[in-house]
Amino acid sequence: MQSPPHAILLIHCPDQAGLINTVTDFVYRNKGNIVSLDQHVEEEQGVFFMRIAWEIDQFLIPREKIGEFFHTLIAEPNQMSWQLHFSDIKPKVALFVSKASHCLFDLLQRHLTGELACDIPAIVSNHTSLAYIAEQFDIPFYHFPITAKTKAEQEIKEKELIDELNVELIVLARYMQILSADMCGSYPNRIINIHHSFLPAFKGGRPYQSAYDRGVKLIGATAHYVTSELDEGPIIAQDVAVVSHKEGINDLKRLGKDIEKRVLSRAVYLHLQRRVLPFGRRTIVFD
Amino acid sequence: MQSPPHAILLIHCPDQAGLINTVTDFVYRNKGNIVSLDQHVEEEQGVFFMRIAWEIDQFLIPREKIGEFFHTLIAEPNQMSWQLHFSDIKPKVALFVSKASHCLFDLLQRHLTGELACDIPAIVSNHTSLAYIAEQFDIPFYHFPITAKTKAEQEIKEKELIDELNVELIVLARYMQILSADMCGSYPNRIINIHHSFLPAFKGGRPYQSAYDRGVKLIGATAHYVTSELDEGPIIAQDVAVVSHKEGINDLKRLGKDIEKRVLSRAVYLHLQRRVLPFGRRTIVFD
C-alpha cells in the first residue's frame, strides 16, 4: 500500500523553450519513473514553474547527490531556483496557538489519522489555556508569555527552540500575537497564518466585527505565508461561507471557525505535499 | 395558477414587546389571510424589522386605503417606517449599460421568461454598442453620451426620462460611469449596481487586475444599492468562484461575468419581490 519513495522537485526560472524537455530528460535518462508533472507559465512576467515527482528506487543518482547533480547539470545553466524534497522524510512542524482551540484540534486530529505527513515536536503558546490539549495528544507544550516588554527576548527563545527542534514549518493556528519583522524574516515562506477574513478585505484586528458592520453576505478565511507586512503575504488557500442578516457577531465567529479550520488545514496539507510555490505576492499551487 | 393579489408590508421601528402581535392583529381582524411573515431583531441597535404579506381579495379595508389606515392605527403609534406594495402591480425598471452585454442579456432573458416581475421601458447607455440588443428585445434605447463636460446636463436628461417613464428602479448592469452624488441622492435605495469584486475588497476600478496581482484564490461580485460613497452602499447579494494561478486576467474576467450575471439578477429579483430592507450600511433580505 505504501508507495515507493519519490523525489519532488519544485522549480522556477525565466521561461524559454525546451525547459520541460530538459527536466524530464534528466529524470528519464537516469531511470526515474515520473509519477506526476505540473507546469505553469506566468505569461505577464515570463516565468516558468514546475513540479515534478519521480520514483527514486531505481534512480541512477544516489539520493544524497541528486541536488548537486541537478544544480550543476540543469539548474545553473537555466538560472533555476529549485527545492528538492523526498516523500519519505517527514518535516517537523511547530504549532503556535493562543486561546482558541478549534484549529489546533483540527490539525492534531488530522495528524493523528495520518492525513498530515509531518512530525509535531512542539505546541507553542503565549497562554497556558490549551496546555491540556497538548497533554491529551502527548505533544510537548512550550509557554512563552508575551508582553510588549518581553516580546523581543521571548521571540529569541522561540527561535532557539525552533532551530533546536529542527522545525521546518511554523503554523500560526489562531496565534494572537503579531510576529516581529525579524521573526518573519527568519523563516521566509516557512510560517503559515490563518486570517479570519477573505483577504484583502478586513485586514488586521476584529474582522468579524468589520464584516458585520459592512453587512457582507459572505464571510471567509485566508491561509497565507507570513511576511513582515501584516496580512499581505502570499495566499495559499481561501474559502467563504454564506451568511445573512440573521447572523449576529457571535454567529459569524462560530461559522467562521469552520472556515478557518478547513482553510488552514488545507494550506498545511498542500505545503507538506510540496505543492505550493510562492512567487512574489502570489502562489502557484499545484493541486 | 395565478395566486390572488397580496399586499406586502415592509416595516422597521424601535424594538418593543408586542409588535408582531400588533401587526398580525391588524391583518387578521380585517380578514386578511397572511401568506408569509418574516421578522428580525437587530439586537445591537434594538431595531425590529418585518415583512408580512397577505391576500387582499377579502380584506375589509379597500386597497387604496390600506396605507392610510395602517399609518394611523399602527405605524405612527409605534414609530414605524413602512412601505406598502401590491404583488399585482409591476414596477418599472430602467437598465443602464455601457459596452458589456452579459448582464443585460441575462436580465432580459429572465424578464422575457417571466422570472422578473417588472416592466422595462428603457435601456439607457452612454454608448451605442448595445443598441442592437434593445432592438432584439423590442425595448426603447436611449443614448446619452457622456464626457466630463456633459455629464451634469446628461444626468439631468436621464432624470427627466426616469421621472417621465415613472421608473422605480434603476439597474446599473455594468454601466461604466460613476453617478454624481446628486444622481445617487435622487434615488435612494432605488439604484442597484453590480461591482465586479467581493466588496469591500477591490473597490473602485480594475478589480480583476487587483485580484490577480494580490493572488487571491476566490473572485467575486457584489450587488448593492448605490449611495454617494463609491462601492460603499448596502450589499444585497454577493457570490464568489474558486480560481487558481492558472487563470490569467482574461480568465478572471470571463469567470467573473458568470458571477456578475447571477448576483445582479438575484439582487434585482429580491428587490422586485420586496424582500430587501436596507438599513444603514446593511440590508435585511427576507429570502
Next chain:
Amino acid sequence: MQSPPHAILLIHCPDQAGLINTVTDFVYRNKGNIVSLDQHVEEEQGVFFMRIAWEIDQFLIPREKIGEFFHTLIAEPNQMSWQLHFSDIKPKVALFVSKASHCLFDLLQRHLTGELACDIPAIVSNHTSLAYIAEQFDIPFYHFPITAKTKAEQEIKEKELIDELNVELIVLARYMQILSADMCGSYPNRIINIHHSFLPAFKGGRPYQSAYDRGVKLIGATAHYVTSELDEGPIIAQDVAVVSHKEGINDLKRLGKDIEKRVLSRAVYLHLQRRVLPFGRRTIVFD
C-alpha cells in the same frame, strides 16, 4: 451575556387563516416577549409550520404549566402537533462510533467550546479503537461488540443504556452498523446519521467507490434522521465539495471527511437549537 431563558415551541397543523395571530396572541397576552418567529406553509399539502421563541422570565403561566395550557387553549382546537422546549435545559446526547475518529473529534471539540448546547453522557461503540478519545475528553465509553448473532441482544442493552441515561438524541458519527427496524422505531426523529454521499445518490455501502466509478465532479455528505428504510430518512443538512479526475479513492475519502464533519455537526447544532421540524420525508429547518 447569558440571554434569559426562552420557551421554544414547534408546531404543525392543517393550514387555516389566523394561526399566526392565535399563537402570538397566546404569548403576548401572557406577557411573553417574542424573540423569534418563523413560519412556513407547505402549500401542496396545506400544512402550517411554526417556530416561536419567547422570554419566560415574566411569563404569567409557570413554566411547568405552559404545555398543558397551550395544549388545551390553542393546540387542540386547531389540531396542532407541538413540541415545547426550554433554552436552559440541556438535552443528553449519545455518540455512536466505530473506528473513524474525525466526526467524533469534531463534535467533542465543539461541545468543549460551548458550541453544542447539550450533555454527552456516553460514547457507544462496537469497537474499542476510539476508547482513548473518550478518555481524553473524560466521557464514559461503552463497548457493545456486535456480530450478526449478538446484534439483537446488544441493541437491547444499548436501549437500556439510552433510557437509563435519559438520552434524547443519538448521533451516529460514522457508526458502521445498520440499526434494526426495532431500534430505529424506538427513537423516531431522535437518531441523526451522517451518510457519506449526497443522497439520494450512492445509497448504502461504499459511496466513495461508487462516486469514483461514476466519475462525478462533486462529492457530498448528508445528515438525516434515521428511519427503518436505509438512507431514506428526512434530510437535515447536505453539502458537497468539488473534485476532479485527479482525486483517487483515498483522496475522495480524505476530502469527504471534511464534508461529513461539518454536515453532521451542523445537523446536530440545528437539532439542539430546536430548529428542525421533520414532516414526512422532508424537514422544515428554521435557520
Next chain:
Amino acid sequence: MQSPPHAILLIHCPDQAGLINTVTDFVYRNKGNIVSLDQHVEEEQGVFFMRIAWEIDQFLIPREKIGEFFHTLIAEPNQMSWQLHFSDIKPKVALFVSKASHCLFDLLQRHLTGELACDIPAIVSNHTSLAYIAEQFDIPFYHFPITAKTKAEQEIKEKELIDELNVELIVLARYMQILSADMCGSYPNRIINIHHSFLPAFKGGRPYQSAYDRGVKLIGATAHYVTSELDEGPIIAQDVAVVSHKEGINDLKRLGKDIEKRVLSRAVYLHLQRRVLPFGRRTIVFD
C-alpha cells in the same frame, strides 16, 4: 493580442515509464514551443493521459502532416489513442432545443461575445417556440417536429443536416427528446446534454419534482456526453445550489435554470478548448 496558432494533442495509452519524455521530445526536437502540458495517470487501470499544446509557427513538420508523423513515430509504438486539434480552426456546433430558452440564450450570448470559439450553423428544434431567438441572433433555424411515429425518419433528416453542415458537436440545450440509440451511437463523445439534477441522483424525467419530494437541501445540474444509456454518459461538469423547505417546485425550477446555464456552458467551453478526455464512464478534464 491574438496568440499564435497552437497544435493541441490529446492522448491516452497504457502507462509506462518515459511517455512524457517521448512526447515532449517529439515536440521539442521539431522546434515546437510547448505552451501547456497536463498529464494524469489513472492508477487503478494503469492508463496514461496527456494534453499538450505547442506553438506551430516554427514547427518543422507542416501542420497537415503532424498527425501522420505523430502516429507513425510515437502513437503506434506506444499504443496511443490520440486526437489532434488546432487552436485556429473553429469547430461547428449545432444547438438542439425545445421550449426552454435559458440555456440557448446563455450559449448564444457567450458565442456573440467571443467566449465560445466555434461556429453555430444551426439551431434545431422539435418546436417552433424558440425560432424567434434564432432570428434575433441571425442563425438558421431547423424545425423537426417529432412524434413517436416520425421520430426515426426525423432523426435521419437531422443526421443528414449535421453531416451536411459538417457539425462536430451537438449540444442538447434542454432538448426534451430522448435520442435513439442509433443517433447516440453515430456521434460518440460528440453530443453534450444538460440534465437538471446532480447525477446519478434523479435520473430520467421530472428531477425537480423528485428533489422536492425527497426533501434534498441541494439541487444540481450535470453536463455529460450522451450515450445510449439514458443519463449514464461520462460527466463533464456538475454544480449545485443550496435550497431549503422554503422553495416550492417552481422555485427549484427557477434556481435550477441558473445552474443548468452555467454547467452546460462550462462543459461546452471545456470541450471546445479541447480539455476533455472521455474514458469509459469518467472524463479527464484538464482545466
